[in-house]
Amino acid sequence: MNFDNIIPLGDHCAVSQILKELGLRKKSYPFDWCAHIEAYESNILNNIKYLLELLEFKNIDLITYKLIGDTLSKNDSIYNNLTFPHEFDNIENTNNKYKRRILRLYEDITDKNRNMYIIITRFCYIPEDIFNNLYNILIKYNSDSYIILISGVNHEYKNEYGNFEFKYIPYDKKDFYNFDYSNFRPEIKKFFISKLL
Numbered sequence: 001m002n003f004d005n006i007i008p009l010g011d012h013c014a015v016s017q018i019l020k021e022l023g024l025r026k027k028s029y030p031f032d033w034c035a036h037i038e039a040y041e042s043n044i045l046n047n048i049k050y051l052l053e054l055l056e057f058k059n060i061d062l063i064t065y066k067l068i069g070d071t072l073s074k075n076d077s078i079y080n081n082l083t084f085p086h087e088f089d090n091i092e093n094t095n096n097k098y099k100r101r102i103l104r105l106y107e108d109i110t111d112k113n114r115n116m117y118i119i120i121t122r123f124c125y126i127p128e129d130i131f132n133n134l135y136n137i138l139i140k141y142n143s144d145s146y147i148i149l150i151s152g153v154n155h156e157y158k159n160e161y162g163n164f165e166f167k168y169i170p171y172d173k174k175d176f177y178n179f180d181y182s183n184f185r186p187e188i189k190k191f192f193i194s195k196l197l
Helices: 014-021 044-057 060-068 091-110 128-141 173-196
Strands: 005-010 115-121 146-151 164-168
Touching (some): 005 044, 005 091, 014 115, 014 173, 044 060, 044 091, 060 091, 091 128, 128 146, 146 173, 164 173
Parallel strands (some): 005 115, 115 146, 146 164
């Protein structure tokens, strides 16, 4: 499958990390390296909300502020229940970096590129009405784009989506981080190899 861009939409850094390991990560996007501060929670619904707001209003500064606030740096890598553990710069540079990433996200979607969007959740169910809205908006920019949802929670959506694939990888909450690295991420990597290489 050839795409102009592979765009991670969250909810944590597994997509970006695995794409990097496979030599498939070509650009940085705003949801690459953040996760909810509580291990058993998810930021995916906020990511979707911010993305849809960005596409509707194109307010780069506002979305940057909503995502990272105005204090994110190597000294303070938590904002609004999100952790950004890969940030190692000062506030100004971090803010400018996220503005560039958010603008890039906007342009890579609205310039009608053929994109692959990847969403990963460990245990968050994305309600179908929210997914349906996201799907319809993203696909309207290019009907050849594709969305992959990988989750440890089964998503049995009723509607049939032409450019969509769901990959269910049951997640063992009891063993959380050990399971994440021993099973969940290796299964994601195998799936990416089968789909993208």
